[in-house]
Amino acid sequence: xxxxxxxxxxxxxxxxxxxxxxxxxxxxxxxxxxxxxxxxxxxxxxxxxxxxxxxxxxxxxxxxxxxxxxxxxxxxxxxxxxxxxxxxxxxxxxxxxxxxxxxxxxxxxxxxxxxxxxxxxxxxxxxxxxxxxxxxxxxxxxxxxxxxxxxxxxxxxxxxxxxxxxxxxxxxxxxxxxxxxxxxxxxxxxxxxxxxxxxxxxxxxxxxxxxxxxxxxxxxxxxxxxxxxxxxxxxxxxxxxxxxxxxxxxxxxxxxxxxxxxxxxxxxxxxxxxxxxxxxxxxxxxxxxxxxxxxxxxxxxxxxxxxxxxxxxxxxxxxxxxxxxxxxxxxxxxxxxxxxxxxxxxxxxxxxxxxxxxxxxxxxxxxxxxxxxxxxxxxxxxxxxxxxxxxxxxxxxxxxxxxxxxxxxxxxxxxxxxxxxxxxxxxxxxxxxxxxxxxxxxxxxxxxxxxxxxxxxxxxxxxxxxxxxxxxxxxxxxxxxxxxxxxxxxxxxxxxxxx
Numbered sequence: 120x121x122x123x124x125x126x127x128x129x130x131x132x133x134x135x136x137x138x139x140x141x142x143x144x145x146x147x148x149x150x151x152x153x154x155x156x157x158x159x160x161x162x163x164x165x166x167x168x169x170x171x172x173x174x175x176x177x178x179x180x181x182x183x184x185x186x187x188x189x190x191x192x193x194x195x196x197x198x199x200x201x202x203x204x205x206x207x208x209x210x211x212x213x214x215x216x217x218x219x220x221x222x223x224x225x226x227x228x229x230x231x232x233x234x235x236x237x238x239x240x241x242x243x244x245x246x247x248x249x250x251x252x253x254x255x256x257x258x259x260x261x262x263x264x265x266x267x268x269x270x271x272x273x274x275x276x277x278x279x280x281x282x283x284x285x286x287x288x289x290x291x292x293x294x295x296x297x298x299x300x301x302x303x304x305x306x307x308x309x310x311x312x313x314x315x316x317x318x319x320x321x322x323x324x325x326x327x328x329x330x331x332x333x334x335x336x337x338x339x340x341x342x343x344x345x346x347x348x349x350x351x352x353x354x355x356x357x358x359x360x361x362x363x364x365x366x367x368x369x370x371x372x373x374x375x376x377x378x379x380x381x382x383x384x385x386x387x388x389x390x391x392x393x394x395x396x397x398x399x400x401x402x403x404x405x406x407x408x409x410x411x412x413x414x415x416x417x418x419x420x421x422x423x424x425x426x427x428x429x430x431x432x433x434x435x436x437x438x439x440x441x442x443x444x445x446x447x448x449x450x451x452x453x454x455x456x457x458x459x460x461x462x463x464x465x466x467x468x469x470x471x472x473x474x475x476x477x478x479x480x481x482x483x484x485x486x487x488x489x490x491x492x493x494x495x496x497x498x499x500x501x502x503x504x505x506x507x508x509x510x511x512x513x514x515x516x517x518x519x520x521x522x523x524x525x526x527x528x529x530x531x532x533x534x535x536x537x538x539x540x541x542x543x544x545x546x547x548x549x550x551x552x553x554x555x556x557x558x559x560x561x562x563x564x565x566x567x568x569x570x571x572x573x574x575x576x577x578x579x580x581x582x583x584x585x586x587x588x589x590x591x592x593x594x595x596x597x598x599x600x601x602x603x604x605x606x607x608x609x610x611x612x613x614x615x616x617x618x
Contacts, residue, residue, distance in 0.1 A: 200525035285527035307387035310426035417521030425481025460540015491561035
C-alpha cells in the first residue's frame with residue numbers, strides 16, 4: 120500500500136516490499152524482481168475450458184513505464200458508486216491481465232451489508248473477471264510515489280458482461296442508441312458542500328473556516344470572495360483534476376454555506392461517468408488534505424438547499440448533427456419525444472436518481488430542487504429544463520438527480536428514459552411557463568414507494584435487465600430497512616415524555 124504524501128512530500132514507505140493476497144495465496148513481492156506463474160494461482164477445480172487467455176494492452180504497459188508506476192489501483196464501481204477492488208504491484212498487474220473479485224461485491228449497501236445474494240450471483244458466491252479499460256488509466260496525483268488507477272469492466276467467465284455491473288448497465292443502454300446510429304452527449308454539473316471536520320454523526324454539520332477564520336454567514340450564491348476564502352483548497356483541487364484528466368470547467372459558489380458547484384466539459388456518457396466517479400474521490404481527498412470534509416450527500420444541512428447532479432444531454436446522429444433540431448432550426452419531434460420519455464419514466468427510476476432516504480429531503484419546493492417532472496424553457500423550477508441555445512446545441516437538462524447518485528446508473532437511467540420516449544413516440548405535456556413549485560408532487564415521496572414503482576415497471580426491466588433491477592432494488596430495500604431501525608433525535612425529543 121502507499122501512504123498519502125505529507126505537505127513536504129515525505130514518505131516512510133519501504134518501496135521494495137509489498138504484501139498481498141492473490142487468489143488466496145499470500146505472497147511477498149519485491150517490486151524489482153517479480154516473477155509469478157499465474158497458472159499456479161488458479162483454482163484446481165475450475166473448468167479451464169471456460170478461461171480466456173488475456174494479454175495486457177500495449178498502451179497500459181507504455182503508460183506504466185512512462186510514469187514509472189510502482190502500484191496500480193484496480194477498481195470497479197459497485198451499485199452505490201463506491202470504488203471496490205485491489206491494489207497490485209505494477210509487474211503483477213501487467214502479468215495477470217485481469218482481476219478477480221466475488222460477484223457479490225457489486226451488491227454491497229452503502230453501510231457494507233449485502234442482501235441475500237444467492238438469487239443474484241448463485242449460492243457459491245463465485246468470482247467474476249474484471250478487465251482493465253485502458254482508456255481510464257490515470258496517475259493518482261495525491262500519492263506519495265507514482266501510483267496509477269484504472270477502472271475495470273466486469274465480465275462472466277465466458278466474456279459476457281456481468282448484468283449487475285453499473286458500467287455494464289450503462290453499456291447496455293448505449294448499445295440501444297448505437298443500434299439507431301445515435302450518439303448521446305452529456306455534461307454533468309456537480310454540487311457539493313465543504314464542511315468542518317467532526318466525528319460525531321449525531322451533531323449537525325457546519326461550514327468550515329476559510330482563510331478569514333470565520334464561517335460563512337447567510338447565503339452567498341455566485342460570490343467570488345466566498346470561493347476565494349478557500350483558495351488553497353481549490354488551487355490544489357484544480358491541480359489534481361488536471362493531472363487526473365477530469366476535464367472540469369466552471370467553478371461556482373452555490374446557495375448554501377460552503378456549497379460549491381463544478382461543471383464538466385461535455386462528452387461521451389461512459390467517459391463522463393468515469394470522470395465523475397473519479398472526481399468525487401478527488402474532491403474528498405483534497406478536502407482531507409486541507410483539514411475539512413467534502414460531502415456529496417443530497418441534503419447535508421437541514422435548513423439549506425440540497426446538492427444535485429444536473430445532467431445536460433443531447434443526441435447526435437452518425438453525421439454529427441443534433442437530432443433534437445430540424446434542418447430549419449426548429450425543435451424536432453424526437454426532441455419532444457425525448458422530453459416525454461423523461462416525464463414518463465423519471466418517476467419510475469427514482470431509486471437511481473434519489474438512492475437514499477436522505478435524497479428525498481432534497482426534493483422540496485423553494486429549495487432549488489424539483490418536486491415534479493414538469494418541463495419548461497429556461498425554467499429552473501422544473502424537473503426538466505430546456506436551456507436557451509442555438510439549433511446545434513439544443514439540449515435537455517435533467518434536474519432531478521441528487522449528487523449522491525451512482526454516475527453510471529444515473530447516466531444510464533436518464534438516457535433510458537429519453538430512449539423510451541423516442542422509441543414509443545411519446546408526447547410531452549405543454550411547457551410550464553410559471554413556477555413548477557405551484558404544481559403538485561409527481562415524484563415518489565420516499566424510498567420505499569420508489570423501490571416498488573421501479574421494480575414493477577416492465578419497460579425499465581426490459582432496458583436495464585430484470586436481474587439488475589431486482590438486485591438493485593434488493594440493495595435499496597436493505598438500506599431502507601437498516602435506516603428504519605434507527606431511533607432519531609426528533610423521536611427522543613418529542614416522544615420521550617409527551618406520549
